[in-house]
Amino acid sequence: VFTSGDNVAAFEPVGMEDEQQAEQETEAVNAALSKDDGFFIQIHNWFKSALIEPVAYARIWMDQTESVKSEQYEGLTPAELAMLMDDEYVEITEQAEAITIDPMGVPSIAYDVKVKRTCKEAKLRFEAMPGEETLVDADCTTLNLDDCVFVAHRTKKTYSWLVQNGYDRKKLDDISPDSGGDWDSERNNRLWTEDETWADDADDKSLRTYWVHDCSCLVDYDGDGVAERRRVLLIGDKPFVNDEYDYQPIIALSSVPMPHRHPGLSLADLVKDLEKLKSTLM
Numbered sequence: 001v002f003t004s005g006d007n008v009a010a011f012e013p014v015g016m017e018d019e020q021q022a023e024q025e026t027e028a029v030n031a032a033l034s035k036d037d038g039f040f041i042q043i044h045n046w047f048k049s050a051l052i053e054p055v056a057y058a059r060i061w062m063d064q065t066e067s068v069k070s071e072q073y074e075g076l077t078p079a080e081l082a083m084l085m086d087d088e089y090v091e092i093t094e095q096a097e098a099i100t101i102d103p104m105g106v107p108s109i110a111y112d113v114k115v116k117r118t119c120k121e122a123k124l125r126f127e128a129m130p131g132e133e134t135l136v137d138a139d140c141t142t143l144n145l146d147d148c149v150f151v152a153h154r155t156k157k158t159y160s161w162l163v164q165n166g167y168d169r170k171k172l173d174d175i176s177p178d179s180g181g182d183w184d185s186e187r188n189n190r191l192w193t194e195d196e197t198w199a200d201d202a203d204d205k206s207l208r209t210y211w212v213h214d215c216s217c218l219v220d221y222d223g224d225g226v227a228e229r230r231r232v233l234l235i236g237d238k239p240f241v242n243d244e245y246d247y248q249p250i251i252a253l254s255s256v257p258m259p260h261r262h263p264g265l266s267l268a269d270l271v272k273d274l275e276k277l278k279s280t281l282m
Contacts, residue, residue, distance in 0.1 A: 045128035054263035160206040175236035177208035
C-alpha cells in the first residue's frame with residue numbers, strides 16, 4: 001500500500017516560494033528510495049513490528065560510504081602517471097616501466113601500474129531496527145522522538161566493519177572486544193524459533209565484535225546554560241564522535257498510540273486476552 005504509488009514520500013511547500021524546492025526534494029528522495037533494493041522489505045518490517053510490538057523503530061540517515069576498488073593501467077605516459085599519483089584517492093600498489101620505440105625510432109618510457117582507488121559516496125539509508133537495539137529516555141512521553149533528551153541505536157559491529165567504515169585502527173586495538181554471552185530476553189523472544197547459538201570467533205581479529213552506541217542527546221556541552229543536541233558515538237567505552245548535530249535519525253511507529261506515553265499498544269496486545277481464552281477453552 002505504502003510503496004505502490006509514484007511518490008512514497010512527498011514534501012509540501014509552506015508558501016509559493018517553496019513550491020519548486022518541495023518538488024525537487026520530492027523527486028530526489030523518491031529517486032533515492034526507488035534505487036534501494038531493500039526499501040520495500042524495510043518498510044514491511046517496520047509496519048509489521050508495529051503490529052506485534054508496542055512501538056517499532058526505523059532509522060533514516062545519509063550514509064557516507066567508502067569502498068576500495070582495484071584498477072590496472074597499461075602503457076601510461078609519464079604525464080598520465082603523474083596525474084594518477086596526484087589523485088588523493090589513489091594508492092599505487094605495483095609499478096613497472098618499459099622502454100618503447102615508436103615508428104620514428106624515438107624511445108619513450110611507458111608504465112604499467114596497479115592501484116587501489118578509494119570511492120566515497122553519500123547514500124540515503126532507511127533501516128527498520130529491532131526493538132532491543134533502540135534506547136529511549138524513560139521520561140519521554142510522546143511517540144515523536146525529535147525532542148527526546150536521549151535516543152540511541154545500540155548494536156554490535158565487527159572489527160572488519162568498523163575499519164572499513166573509517167574508524168581508527170589504533171583506537172580500536174585499545175578497546176577490549178565484548179564477549180558473546182549477552183543475549184537479552186527481548187532478543188531471545190524475537191528469535192525463539194531459531195536454533196542459534198552465539199559464536200564470537202576470538203581467534204580471527206577481523207570478526208571480533210564491539211558494542212557501538214550511536215547516541216543523539218541534549219546536553220549543555222559548552223556550558224552556556226542551554227542544552228544543544230549532539231551526536232556521540234561510542235565504541236566500547238571510548239567516544240569516536242562528539243559533534244553538535246541537530247538531526248535525530250530515529251523515528252517511532254505504534255499501531256495504537258497512547259496519550260502521555262512513548263510506547264503505545266500493538267494489535268497483538270488488543271487480541272492477546274481473547275486468543276488466550278480461545279486457546280484455553282475452545
